Amino acid sequence: MKATSSSPFAPAPAAAPTRIRAIIVDDEPTARRGVRLLLERDSAVEIIGEAATGAEAAELIRREKPDLAFLDVQMPGSDGFAALEQISPATAPAVVFVTAYDEHALRAFEVNAVDYLLKPYDDARFGAALQRAKEEVRRRQTDTVNARLTQLLDYLQQNSGTAAAAQAKEEKAAGDRILLKSSGEIFFLKTDEIDWIEAEGDYMKFHVNGRTHLMRETMARLEARLDPKRFIRIHRSTIVNIDRLRKLSPSFAGEYAVILHDGTKLKLSRGYHERIATLLKQAL
Numbered sequence: 001m002k003a004t005s006s007s008p009f010a011p012a013p014a015a016a017p018t019r020i021r022a023i024i025v026d027d028e029p030t031a032r033r034g035v036r037l038l039l040e041r042d043s044a045v046e047i048i049g050e051a052a053t054g055a056e057a058a059e060l061i062r063r064e065k066p067d068l069a070f071l072d073v074q075m076p077g078s079d080g081f082a083a084l085e086q087i088s089p090a091t092a093p094a095v096v097f098v099t100a101y102d103e104h105a106l107r108a109f110e111v112n113a114v115d116y117l118l119k120p121y122d123d124a125r126f127g128a129a130l131q132r133a134k135e136e137v138r139r140r141q142t143d144t145v146n147a148r149l150t151q152l153l154d155y156l157q158q159n160s161g162t163a164a165a166a167q168a169k170e171e172k173a174a175g176d177r178i179l180l181k182s183s184g185e186i187f188f189l190k191t192d193e194i195d196w197i198e199a200e201g202d203y204m205k206f207h208v209n210g211r212t213h214l215m216r217e218t219m220a221r222l223e224a225r226l227d228p229k230r231f232i233r234i235h236r237s238t239i240v241n242i243d244r245l246r247k248l249s250p251s252f253a254g255e256y257a258v259i260l261h262d263g264t265k266l267k268l269s270r271g272y273h274e275r276i277a278t279l280l281k282q283a284l
Contacts, residue, residue, distance in 0.1 A: 019046040025057040026072040054078030058086040073099040094136045199237035235269040
């Protein structure tokens, strides 16, 4: 039987996506029923309520906090725009306006509506609006998750009681692990798992067992965090794990290439020859 890997970089089973919670707001029962029938065809959408007036819509949104609202413009009492004005922008759902009047289209997009469905519409037009709305909801959900992950990373990296204790803890942990945010997850990466690191714009790219992960950091700050007995800089944009070094190979014009155990070939810059020479002397 093939052994399973316990590495945090092993692919995790895909989780079932959360259904998008939607509401339907229209003063005409027939219109609400039409939207409901079309939404029920999509298994990614869950209808959690309906409303017939602007006031009911505002209350429904405050109570249920839906991800998406199909909202009529003209309704008794207050229109769809008035309903949105009663909602905090931070909790407002993605909105698709559904109306028989085209004169409100400009205002709809001024309040960042996802789409403007003009009655009567066909199934294809509704499907396009729904797809656009689903993409907007997923984008918002991703932004929220990333913001929370960033806050958690800041807490884990900075919050440790007194300044002296924080510094001591950071120095101790620096040689043992690095916190990475990748694809909506946090990885506690042990430094001995790293093969090599390269600079890529404002990010550092970590090469770990055939996979790569990005971290927003500078090369100088990262080099200072890593144990110099285990990691060596061979180029202005490259750091390599000493344990992964296999050999130095002559390149051209007196230059050398660093060859890793997995066959990766990296350039050894002239400015870093002395570091490699010191390492070789220590090994002799």
